[in-house]
Every structure is written in C-alpha cells, then in structure tokens.
Amino acid sequence: MSLVFPHTFVPWFRAVAPYIHAYRGETFVVGLCGEAIAAGKLSAFVQDLAILHAMGIRIVLVHGFRPQVSEQLKAKGHPERFSQGMRITDPTALDAAQEAAGQLRFEIEAAFSQGLPNTPMANATVRVVSGNFLTARPVGIVDGVDFGHSGLVRKVDAAAIRSSMDAGAVVLLSPFGFSPTGEAFNLTMEEVATSAAIALQADKLLFLTEIAGVREKPDDPDSPIDTELTLADAERLLGSLPRPNHPSDAAFYLQHCVKACRAGVERSHILPFASDGALLMEVYTHDGIGTMVVDEKLESLREATSDDVGGILQLIEPFERDGTLVRRERTEIERDVANYTVIEHDGVIFGCAALYPYAESRTAEMAALTISPAVQGQGDGERILKRIEQRARAMGLDSIFVLTTRTMHWFIKRGFAPADPDWLPEARKRKYNWDRKSQVLVKPLR
Secondary structure, eight states: OOOOOHHHHHHHHHHHHHHHHHHTTOEEEEEEOHHHHHTTOHHHHHHHHHHHHHTTOEEEEEEOOHHHHHHHHHHHTOOOOEETTEEOBOHHHHHHHHHHHHHHHHHHHHHHHOOOTTSTTTTOOOOEEEOOOEEEEEOOEETTEEOBTBEEEEEEOHHHHHHHHHTTOEEEEOSEEEOTTOOEEEOOHHHHHHHHHHHHTOSEEEEEESSOOOBSSTTOTTSOBOOEEEHHHHHHHHHHSOOOOSTTSHHHHHHHHHHHHHTTOSEEEEEETTSTTHHHHHHHSSSOSSEEEEOOOTTTEEEOOGGGHHHHHHHHHHHHHTTSSOOOOHHHHHHHGGGEEEEEETTEEEEEEEEEEEGGGTEEEEEEEEEOGGGTTSSHHHHHHHHHHHHHHHTTOSEEEEEESSOHHHHHHTTOEEEOGGGSOHHHHTTOOTTTTOEEEEEEOO
C-alpha cells in the first residue's frame, strides 16, 4: 500500500490544477516513434495518454514504425535502403510496412483496452478510432533516387477526425496513406503528425523521440537541453544545422516543429521517451522536459529598448505606490533598460522584468517582475520568467534570485527556494533593505 504525504501531494496537485483547467478541450497531436514501442514503453505511455484524455484533452496519436519495418525486412532477408533520411519503399518494403502497421495498431488498441486494478487504466474507458483519414501522394524521384512507394501527405480529413474526437474517442493514425486510386504509400510518423496538427490547428504537437531535446550547443552531447525556443530562434538554429539524415540528428524533429509553428500550431515539443512520464511532465509542470518551440511574434516578448521606458514606468507605478515594488526613478530605468524584458501587444506594454547579473557569484537578480492586472492569470508571468532564465543561462550563470515581500508563493511554485539574506552576493547584500525584510528566493538553472 502506497503512502500519500499531504505536505507534498497537496501543493503539487494544486500546482497542476491551472494546467488542467487551461488544457481542457484543447487538441494535442502526439507522435510516438517506433523505437519507443520497441523499447517496451508502450504500456506506460498509453497510461499517461489515458490520463490526458481523462483530463479533457482531445488526442490524436500517430505511431511510428521504423524499427518494426526494419525487423520485418530482416526476417525476409531483404536489404533496407534510405536516402535523405527517408526509407526507399520497394514492393517488399511496402509489404513489411503494412504488416508492421497492422501489428502496431493491434498492440496500441490492446494497450488502451487494459483496465487492471491499481493501475492508471483502472476504470478508464478509452475508445480508439482509426481509419482512412489520410490521402497520400508519391515522393517520386528526388535527386535521381526513385523512392518507390514512399509517400507524402496530400490531405488530412480534419472534419472526420474532429467528429471522432467530439464523440470522445482518441484518434489513431498510422503512417500509411492511400491515393485516390487506392495505391498505398509508406509515410513517416513525423510528417503525418505535423500535417495532422496543421490541418486541425492543434494547440500542441508533441513528439516522443529517441533524443532528449535540442541542445543549446547541438554539436556538444553534454550541452544542456534548450527547454524553450521561439519560432524565430528555432528557424535560425535550423538554418545553421546540416541536413538531417537520421532521427538522432538535431534538425530531424526540429524541422517538423518549425513547420508546424509556421502554419499556426502554437507549441511544438520534442520529448525523450526514455524519461518515464515525459508526456505528463511536459504538459503539467512549469519547466517541463525536452524542448518546446513556441510560435510567438517577436514584438510580443522581447528585450526592452529606450522607447519602452515610458511604458515600463506606467506599468510598474501602481505597484510601487502600494509597496509591492521598490520605487525606481526614471533615470534608473533609462540607464538599465537593456536589462529589461517586456511583453507588449499593439504597442502597449503589459508585462516586464529586469535581470541584474552578479557574474563573480555566477547568479543574477530578477527584479520588477510585473504583469498588468488586466491580463493576470494568462501565463504571461511564466513567459517572462522563462525568458529571464534563458538570458541568465546564456550568460553562463548558475542561478537567479528574487527579493519579494508579497509574492513568495508564486515563485516557490515555480522552482524557487527560500534562502538567508547572507546568501546574497556581497554587492547586493550591501544594498539589502533590512527594514523591508524582503524574502530571498533562489532558483538553480543547471
């Protein structure tokens, strides 16, 4: 019998609640690579997907089958061929793909049907619907290579998929499509998932993959994972990377995330299937796991310029008046404006924060985090916090800290921990206002 510890469970569950509310009714397209199934992760993954379904999330699941097709070909004694990261599908490979797709569909439907007591699937009723939702076309001959029965998605029947989700079903798509003449084509999981997400204008596209995410330095396997990339940053990174030929290449999944975000999918994610519960951690925790590509306009979340000083003053002045923030003179903000990150829409600034580094102590202070009361509760404070964390990491710092008198619980929920004022860097300690008695909260970045 497992024990429940209220002092950890209750705060955790309360922290998860905003995400449950936010995502209910949203559409997620989830791409599961065939390597995850081959590694024995299917049962746990389906349990986590069933939890998302129970929380009111509308789900389209696309499975891959690269290793399964390879295994079928090996059993047939038939060599497999690839070009430009794509399988060349001759008639034997097409037969192998059909066999693998049929077997995996059976295994996935069986996994959704399990309901053993004392498992997450107990009392769960998840109906899975699959069908000919995809129309395909041939890849054809590219750079002199005939790809045979390898295909690309021509059309996704979004209306039929939505109808199935409206009826409460999880929609299962195999990487297999048919032309209007009935010809079968072998597709890739990544392209099917991306095309489905775009056609449905999904709220999230999530890939469960062999890699941990996109690293800050893609050519360094020990480099930290970049947890969030704006679409613009992801496009720049993609442009600097070599053409991908294998799923372990940094650009392999990133190219599909960029394509989806360009076409209106707000968030695309690359998650490691090797981490148990990666899907739940990404969806229901602040920091998540893996890499998220965010479709946000450059002008909405950016570093401040001298033109923003007036807007920053107007935003923070009411909070200075009621004592939430320490008063800052206009000359101080003008001097430090490059330290600020702002959120603005239509020329109006409604969120800001400043980052003051203490390089000798490998830390930085986040100050003046402010969100306009008109938009509070929409996640903009978290967006600014993530951008500040990115800026601090780019400086090579190990932590950030805040001083607060009223919002300590908000920061604690987001990974900050209380510290004694003596922890502060010497230069900041000399300016600490002992009469104000601000709480010192620290968050490690590595």
